[in-house]
Amino acid sequence: MRKFMLAALAGSVVLAGCTTNPYTGERQVAKAAYGAAIGAALGCGIAAATTEKGKRDDRCLQGAAIGGVAGGGVGVYMDVQEKKLRDRLAGVGVGVQRDPATGAINLIMPGNITFPTAQASIRADFYPVLDAVADVLKEYKNTTISVSGHTDNVGADAYNMKLSQDRANSVASYLVNRGVASGRVSAAGYGKSSPIASNSSEAGRSQNRRVEVRINPPAQ
Structure with a gap:
C-alpha cells in the first residue's frame, strides 16, 4: 500500500511539473519536478523507518509530501520566478x-x-x-x-x-x-x-x- 501511494504521489508531482517549452512547443518535465519526486521518496523512506508498522502508511504519505516540497527547492523557486517574469514582460x-x-x-x-x-x-x-x-x-x-x-x-x-x-x-x-x-x-x-x-x-x-x-x- 505504501509503495502504491508513493508511486501515485511521485507521479502526480512529475505530471504537475510538466510544462510546454516556449521555444519548441514540446511538453517537458521541469527540473524541479524531478527534485520533488526524489524528495518525496526520501521523505517516505525516513517516515517509514521511524514509525511503528501499523502507522507507516499515513506517515509515509505525510513524509513524502513534505519531502516533495523540500526536494523541489531551488528549482521551484526559479520556476515560479521565471513564470512571473514571462507574464510581466509579455x-x-x-x-x-x-x-x-x-x-x-x-x-x-x-x-x-x-x-x-x-x-x-x-x-x-x-x-x-x-x-x-x-x-x-x-x-x-x-x-x-x-x-x-x-x-x-x-x-x-x-x-x-x-x-x-x-x-x-x-x-x-x-x-x-x-x-x-x-x-x-x-x-x-x-x-x-x-x-x-x-x-x-x-x-x-x-x-x-x-x-x-x-x-x-x-x-x-
Whole structure:
C-alpha cells in the first residue's frame, strides 16, 4: 500500500511539473519536478523507518509530501520566478531564456528598445519594463543579478567596451534605485566579444547590441 501511494504521489508531482517549452512547443518535465519526486521518496523512506508498522502508511504519505516540497527547492523557486517574469514582460520585446545547465534566468534587452543610438542613458519609455523586472527581483531576494552589456563589431574596440560597460551600469543602477539590494547586483561590459548572431548583416548586428540581465539561482 505504501509503495502504491508513493508511486501515485511521485507521479502526480512529475505530471504537475510538466510544462510546454516556449521555444519548441514540446511538453517537458521541469527540473524541479524531478527534485520533488526524489524528495518525496526520501521523505517516505525516513517516515517509514521511524514509525511503528501499523502507522507507516499515513506517515509515509505525510513524509513524502513534505519531502516533495523540500526536494523541489531551488528549482521551484526559479520556476515560479521565471513564470512571473514571462507574464510581466509579455509583448515588450525582452527575451526570457532559461539556462538548462545552471537554472539561471536570462533577460535579453535589445539595444534599440533600451537605449537611444550610441548612448547609455535608458529610454524613458523603457522604464516600465525595468520597473516590472525590479518588482520581481525584490520579491525573490535570494538570487544574484549579473548585468552585462554587449555591442556589435562596428567602431573601435575601446569605444565599444566603454559603451557596453556604461549601458550595463545604467541598467544595474536603475534596478538598485528601484529597490533591488546593491549587494545582489554586478555589472560588466564585454564590447563585441560575445556576439549571439553574425555581425555580417544589420539584422545580426542588431541582435548583438544588447544588455542581458542574468538572474542566478541561490546557492544550495
